[in-house]
Amino acid sequence: MSLSYGLCALAPAPWRAAGAGGGGGMRRNFPDSDLQRRLWRSRGFARRGRLVKSRPGDGIAKGVAFALWKQVSKTPRKLSSKSHGLETLESSERELNAPPRNVAIKSAVDERDGLDQCTPDFEPPSEQQRLGSDFNTLVKRFWRVALPYWSSEDKVEARWRLGTVLALTLATTGISVGFNFLGRDFYNALSSKDQEQFLKQLLYYLGAFVGGIPVFVIRDYSRDTLALRWRAWITQHYMARYFENRTFYNIQSQSLIDNPDQRIVDDLNSFTTTSLVFALAIFNAVIDLISFSGILYGIYPPLFGVLIVYSIGGTALSVALGKGLVGLNFMQEKREADFRYGLVRVRENAESIAFYAGESSEINLLLERFNQSFANYSQLLIASRNLDFFTSAYRYLIQLLPAAVVAPLYFAGKIEFGVINQSFSAFNHILSDFSIIVYQFQSISSFSAVVDRLGEFSEILDQQNTLSRPVTYLGSASEAIESSQTEGGSSLRPRISILDRRETIQPVLNGQNESSRKVPLLMMEHLTLNTPQYTSKLVEDLSVVVNQGEHLLIMGASGSGKTSLLRAIAGLWAAGTGTITRFLRSESEGVDRVSRPDNSEAIPGDTANHAVNGAVTSSSLDISQEIFFLPQRPYMVLGTLRQQILYPIWTERGFTSPLSPKSNGPVTSSAYTDATPVGLKPQPSDEELTDVLERVSLGHLMSSCDGLDANVEWASVLSLGEQQRLAFARLLISKPRLALMDESTSALDEENEMLLYGEIKKSGITYISVGHRTTLKQFHSNILKISKLDGGGCNWTFGPLDRKPDLEVMGSPN
Incomplete structure (x- = not known):
């Protein structure tokens, strides 16, 4: 026996000596449940998913449903020897050193000007809906995320790589079958004391190790590189959809959902890797069943029946004992995220807390959140302990079952000693496939x-x-506006129409004479503005025109709707009635484009105007x-610093997408565009950037921050006043027709x-x-x-204002 265990230590990580009888028959195995659970917790993998309240049967439903997906071991394994002589498989250092999950930091939405956050136009999933999805919904969501x-x-390239991985998986199964028969002959030679045959089989064993190890390593490497390539594509695909039509702002x-950044960064990574592991495990299980069922049934048919009964009973008991882990793991994620978020808020508001001398209050608030996490984790440990009692007994009892069933045949002289070893190997191979829920309950639930989460995210995107896509019909502006406000019947609330016009028109403005026509930049006609949920009305029947060169100051009490009006002009808010016309620079085309919700299909990542179902999309x-x-x-x-000034019109040259052909990566998502200069205007030179810094009194940054290529935490390094001046530098370098400034000089001196x-x-x-300052009136x-x-x-x-003094002759302050 000791010799067999010693030989087992030489086996490559994907194989394991078959039970107490030892031998060369190799099988896949699962790590010790206590070690595995600790690794899962250290990575946060067992806590993926949002906060839910478990309903009776939720854990069972999810566990049974995903038993079909097979094992969830995600990375290559390495051998670890324990004192009792039985080997278990540990996760590699790559798992131990995996970075923790990102926690989405939800910045508070500006609540000025009556921003209401009650019931949004698009209803987020209710608490009842968030309790869990049934099996059919999960399958549909899986294909929705995986297929694109x-x-x-x-x-x-993807299919070719997948075919390679499947071929290597077939090869590993063949190697395992070969080891099964090698083990039989090896122990037959040992039991018959045939030294020559023993040495011959030993050499065969060593040769099989040398030839087999590279196949297993290359298979895992090929699988991981395919997962990485898939993750790169799907991450860019989801990012493009997330930023399209300001969806990120609406969410x-x-x-609408919690932690979208966590879903993009962490869940997509887990999805691609685990999906491939599941797919390969299912494929491998089918081959295993075909290969080893015949071996096991040929040795002794009742042993195959014992295996079926044992695995079904173990699965049912593990689901019953572990169903509480699903809700506890989800809750633990929420508790830890709350605690981590509190610490991040301290970092972001360190100066304000220090001014308030609020250290004691912050400690108490943070400890309260930590105590909630601690209490939930204690319950999680108790539930895990109860499950471990069963899984440990289940795991070690299988070392006795094959011997107990076939030993009478050996004692009767009907089989050789090596056949016992062969039965161990085949039994354990098949049982590992049938016992997925027992071994991987937490991972399946995760x-x-x-x-x-990803399916819900995709549906909301x-x-x-669809709701926020800007589209217009190619008819008259009045027809488009009427259609945008009435389409869909009374079930749709009225929406503000935003009309972008390129043709130059010169209406009579603000009571001027017919002869005094001016170039309009912005026109608001009978605009009534509501909060996004239509719970409050902010502005009633507003009609104003802003002409080129005529600067408008908006004043009023706090919460009256000033900033909300800028949101409506920018197209962020559309709750209400009326029309906002934005006059773009005159070009060859004279097309009216109205922003409104529509059901036509988007063209992600495209910055031009395209016909979509008889309409044009506005860039x-x-x-x-x-x-x-x-x-x-x-x-x-x-x-x-250069990027700070160029934002958002230009991006720096020289950036190459990791998925672009130039980096030998996969083809990018069609929704992704490389971060080359995207502005239609020529990108400013370094001399122009330096000059604009001087114009806003920030020339000292060139020396104190080491030039335009300096890369620091600008939000911390610069004061609020310096940040506001840097924003003016962006404005001056961009040279738009119209600037919307929301108290943009509040931190500056006169x-x-x-x-x-x-x-x-x-x-x-x-x-x-x-603004609120009376000093603004002169400008x-x-x-x-x-x-x-x-x-x-x-x-x-x-009404009009008298300007003083003349800004054209103003100089720099002393």
């Missing part, structure tokens, strides 16, 4: 959560891209170069404020400002005052 890649531009502002790139938004707290991108407005005026940019031509609605009637007034 295998019919994508990379399908030829965040309406709280993968079902991954499929559920499709829904939001967000066109709008970003015509209308530029400056928020109160500017967005600082992760990148160099001198810098005067400097920046003067630079905008000299650049020929027309701007609309929202604007007209003023729009909005008050809170109290009863019926209009809540706004519009």
